[in-house]
Amino acid sequence: MTDPANTTMAAPRTEIYADKDQLVTVVAERLLAVLVDASRHAGIAHAVLTGGSAGIAVLEKVADLVTEPGTETPAWTTVHFWWGDERLLPSDDPERNAMQAHTALLDLLIAEHGLPAENIHRMPTSEDAATPEIGAEMYAASLEVHAEEGGRAGLALPRFDVLLLGVGPDGHIASLFPGKASLNTEGVVAVGEDDSPKPPPQRVSLTFDAIHSADRVWTVVVGADKATAASRALAGGTDPQEIPATKVRGARETIWHLDQAAAAKLR
C-alpha cells in the first residue's frame, strides 16, 4: 500500500501566511486555478473538500472570487466535488461538512454558475447509512463510478486534482484520529469511525491510501491551537498513530498552508 516515505509521493513543504485572511485568499485563488487548468486540459476536474474552520473559510473566499467580475473560472459542468470526511448525521444538520460547504459556496455555484447538482458527491447521511461502515462502503461505490481507467494505487478512485485537509489540535486529519484502527486500513478507499474523540462520534473518512492518490494535497492550518500538532506532524520520525497528519502526502504536491500562529512552533 502507499507509503509516505515513498519517493513517488511528494515531500511536504510549508507556506506561511501573515494571517488567516491571506492564507484563505491564496488557497482559494490556487484552488480555482487548479480547477481551471484541469477543466481546460483534461475536460474534467475533481476536488476533495474538507470541513473545519479554515477549509470552510477557503470556500467562502472562492464564492467571493467567482462573484468578482474578471475572475477566471472553470467550466463548472466539468467540476466534481468530493469530501475527505463527513459526520454521519441527518442531511440538514449544520454540523455536516457538506451543509457548511453548500452554504459557503456550492449553493451559489448551482444557482448562478451552472454547477450540476449531480457533480456534488456528498458522503452518506445518517438517513442513507445505518452505520459508518455502511456509509464508507456506499461512498467507495460512488467513487468507483468515477474511477479513472486503471485506477491510482490500484484503487477504484477518480484522479483527484486537489484534496484539501484541515488538522485538529490532536493531529487528526479527515476523520482519521490518533490511535484508531482507521489509520491502518489499507486497500480500500473509505472507512467508518464509530467512536471519534471529537463529536459527533460516527463519521466516514477517506483512507490514507485514497488521500495519497491525490495529485495535490493541501493542508490548511490556522490558529495557535494547531501549532503543536503542525510542528509534530512536520518533524521527522513522528509516529502517525499519535499524530496522523504526519502521514499526509500527495502524489505530485504536498503543501502545508499555515498562518503565523499555526507555524509558531515549526522547527
Ligand SMILES: O=C1O[C@H](COP(=O)(O)O)[C@@H](O)[C@H](O)[C@H]1O
Ligand atoms: O472534525 C473535523 O475537524 C477537522 C479540523 O477542523 P478545525 O475546525 O479544527 O479546523 C476537519 O478538517 C475535518 O474535516 C472535520 O470533520
